[in-house]
Amino acid sequence: MSAQFMQYLLTGITVGAIYALVALGFSIIFNASDVINFAQGEFVMIGGMATMSLIAAGLPYGLAIPLAVAAAALVGLALEKFAVEPARGASVVTLIIITIGASIFLRGLATLVWDKNLHAVRPFTGDAPIAIAGATILPQSLWVIGVTLAIVLALSWFFGRTLLGKAMLATSHNRLAAQLVGINVRMVLFMSFGLSAALGAVAGILIAPITTTSYDVGVMLGLKGFAAAILGGLGSGLGAVVGGIVLGVAETMSAGYVSSAYKDAIAFVIMLAVLFFLPSGLFGKRGGDRV
């Protein structure tokens, strides 16, 4: 394997891990409520920006990260309470506009709380590149991949073994049945937003030291996270992870070997291709509806 290929692969997996986390956030909310949360990217932004401020204020990472994640989770809960819940049962178009409105609102809020500049954040454990198979990888990238892996494992434990997790899973399979067995579906929805926001925030915190952060960093990350979720299959956790990694690698490879000018377009070309030829994605539910 050439060194260049390895480089692209490692970069792709790093970026793909971030997409995977964002896509997981979408899938969790989509499963609980059939809502596509266009504000997901803003949680990523809040995670990164909040951490940046807290670090700048002198807090250590150990404190800054949990606080930033908690802040994002609170925003997620507020979003559900004040924007999504009042519109229960509304049409797809309405819900889309609400979450997009929320994302615009949050971005506006971010310019007030912070500003419109790019901010650097120092890496968790230093920035001396590590050599692997002829390529180099930043220690932060290892953090990204490692933490993402840990989160994916934690989530599978959560959904498979804890009561709340299983309740959320049940709700995603069949809301009515879940209600009938006594699951508080509204609480599930509420918690889904909190959980997704936390996931997004973690993604933002992980990537900020590599790419710098700003008030609008969530836009592209959010959109590419969608693309990953669609590639993997909307609503599928495994799909979100696989979709994210595949998208990240595909993006880096095409940028490296084909055209770097269109790097950002790859995600959307892939998304369109998936929607045209396999709309349910790699792991999504297949088949038509019964009339």
Add this chain to the structure above:
Amino acid sequence: MSMMQVEALGKKFGGLNAVEDLSFEIPAGSVYSIIGPNGAGKTTLLNLLTGVYRPSSGRIRFDGQDLSGRAPHEFARHGIARTFQNLQVFFNMSALENVMVGRYLQERCGLASALLRFPRLARAERACREEAAELMRYVGLQDWLTAASDAMPYGALKRLEIARALATKPKLMLLDEPAAGLNPTEALALDDLIGRLAGRGVTVVLVEHNMKLVMGVSDQILVLDYGRKLAEGSAQAVRNDPKVIEAYLGSEIAHGAAYGEDIARAVAVAAEMHR
């Protein structure tokens, strides 16, 4: 002369054979009923016969044309109309407009003519409105001519769907459980309407649970069970077919267990009384 020929029709959903190896013919101008216990595949069959589902196997021939696998609007174009068990009324329009939509195939206008509102169009619109009103009167909805569709009761909506289906000037009309949810008076009116439709030369296919209606109005009956043909024939023949009785009431009754014969006799008598 048969209006529709179905040959070895089958429909699978994943591993489930909703309809399997079904063959029958619908004579022109007749009232043909499809009955069977719940889950027998009646609605699936109806969806197949109107293009809403694509067959997994087999053929559907209508008036000399092979329509298998075509889209629903093509079935409509060939003269097949239907109503729905779970109403598909256009609730964003008035009752009259619902019926006017039924006239779409006769009203079709090009994009340019629609955008530029050629005078011919205004005249055609008025004619369309009048015809739609006439159809509403025909099915007994004369009190609802200016009503909004979402203001109408269930029974009226069922008749509205029939009016809309009639507006397509069909050769064959498929009614999916038109009597469901109707009280006995309304069911009688429906009985009368079906008779009048047949009188107009429209072939009527009825999917129904209401045995009184079916036995009273049908020329031919097809009995389905588990997606397969169980029996076919006149009302008389089907009513007395032990396989049919077994499917509906259980094998003990069909094959004359102690109380079974009494029940079978009672059913037969009741059917006679309600003719």
Add this chain to the structure above:
Amino acid sequence: MLARLASPRTGGLLALAVVIALLPLALSNKYFYDVAILVGLNAIVCIGLNLLIGYAGQISLGHAGFFGLGAYGSAVLASRYGWPPLAALLATTGAVAMLAYVVGRPILRLRGHYLAMATLGLGIIIFMIISTEDKFTGGPDGISVVPFSVAGFALQGERVWYWVVGALLLVAVWLGLNLIESPTGRALRALHSSEVGAEVVGINAAEHKLMVFVVSAVFASVAGSLAAHYSGFVTPSKVTFLHSIELVTMVVFGGLASTFGAVVGAVVLTTLPQLLAAFEDYEMMVFGAVMIGTMIFLPRGVVPSLARLLRPRRAGGAAGKDSLA
């Protein structure tokens, strides 16, 4: 005759014509004319988009893409290649219609969120191509555009353009109303309510959705071409996802399935940011809050909600509803 004047359709058109004719009395400087023209152009796009979203029940989060293609098509052909502006506009419109036709077929097989995402992706790809191919398009800085001239007569200046856009807006409203009140329009509304119900009366759903998609793309493209000639330059800033969202919000805010609603939506949401320019820092927050608030409290949009308030409620089942304005 008087009765016809009183119909929502003719009355509305007349009212709009009167407003357009009298508005210049209130416009005291170039800036206001500018805003009015912008409103008019947005309204034209919104009328087409409303046909797609409100009547046919589809959605597009990428219509700024068609607007941008119209703008850049006219700009490149007229300025770079020296085509007569009218020919450039017609050629561009034709090309965009063809693109919408080709891309529309596979896209409109999708529903709901998937359709939304596909149109989103399309819009973004168009934006990226425009931003990247700077040899043609001037990239992020854009290119300048020659004035629109027909037979030697050049359209210059905001007053002239005001009347041009005003007239075209009236034409667009007229076309939109015609389409809606035709059998085709009824077919679209039927499709929106129950696709299978429409199909079984002979309406080819796929064909109709495609037709509306192409019509709405054409409206957007023409508006884009005009915008390019009016401003004298084009940049990718009008081709963004955000602009697509603004357009959808205008349509939904004004009122789905209401042509005049689309116009109202364009008026309110184009002028709103201008009013908020004073509070520049809060502009995004207010815009976002307006979007959320409207969807929660006025989900049918402004015009239909107002119409409901003004229409007297009648008892029993005889409430009549004729055409939709």
